[in-house]
Amino acid sequence: MLNTYSRAQILLHWVIFVLITAQYLQHEWISEAWDKFEDGLPSDFHPLVAAHVFGGLLILVLVLWRIKIRLTRGAPPVPTEEPAALKLVAHVVHLSLYALMVLLPISGALAWFGGVEAAAETHEVLRAVLLALVALHVLGALYHQFVLKTDLMARMKLSG
Ligand code: HEM
Numbered sequence: 056m057l058n059t060y061s062r063a064q065i066l067l068h069w070v071i072f073v074l075i076t077a078q079y080l081q082h083e084w085i086s087e088a089w090d091k092f093e094d095g096l097p098s099d100f101h102p103l104v105a106a107h108v109f110g111g112l113l114i115l116v117l118v119l120w121r122i123k124i125r126l127t128r129g130a131p132p133v134p135t136e137e138p139a140a141l142k143l144v145a146h147v148v149h150l151s152l153y154a155l156m157v158l159l160p161i162s163g164a165l166a167w168f169g170g171v172e173a174a175a176e177t178h179e180v181l182r183a184v185l186l187a188l189v190a191l192h193v194l195g196a197l198y199h200q201f202v203l204k205t206d207l208m209a210r211m212k213l214s215g
């Protein structure tokens with residue numbers, strides 16, 4: 056039975072984490088560009104708008120790769136110490152994180168390349184949901200580490 060994530064799964068988890076963090080940190084250029092587009096102003100965008108667009112599309116490609124590995128290789132079993140209710144929560148949160156990592160770039164691309172307003176609004180809602188779920192995910196990891204003491208973090212360590 057599997058007892059670890061593969062090196063590729065771990066690398067993808069952390070590379071995508073860094074890329075998603077960057078999407079939130081360099082938000083101002085894309086938001087300014089979108090405001091200009093909505094106001095029908097000339098499209099002399101800041102060059103770093105491309106970082107949001109291509110960074111986001113890279114996330115999409117990497118997440119699809121990650122989902123493929125997840126479906127073919129699987130994941131280590133949930134620690135036995137974890138209460139049943141928490142197992143269910145963790146499962147739903149992981150599934151939702153995967154779904155959001157696919158839907159965010161798609162809604163962003165529909166807004167950016169297709170000029171679809173509803174997609175931009177969806178993008179706005181989804182990124183707030185992603186932030187909330189990531190916060191829950193991190194709390195879950197900390198709860199495992201320090202309360203249940205399952206050493207869950209070791210599963211996501213490259214050296215582990
Ligand atoms: C996981 C991937 C992505 C994340 C986490 C993300 C996150 C964000 C965030 C935080 C903003 C807020 C900017 C602000 O108002 O301060 C934003 C806006 C925007 N993003 Fe993304 N983005 C992603 C992928 C993409 C992609 C791939 C595209 C285009 C191809 C895109 C297009 C846009 C557009 C057009 C806006 C401005 C419209 C709006 O506020 O909804 N995004 N995104």
Ligand code: HEM
Nearest residue numbers: 071072075125130149152153189192193196207208210211
């Ligand atoms: C953008 C932020 C993040 C996203 C989208 C994300 C997403 C995910 C997903 C989808 C899984 C499930 C893997 C699977 O079973 O297929 C996972 C596992 C995991 N993540 Fe994250 N993660 C993020 C940030 C973090 C951070 C900051 C930490 C550390 C505090 C962390 C720690 C872990 C651990 C320990 C696991 C393994 C859980 C287990 O085996 O049950 N993640 N992550």
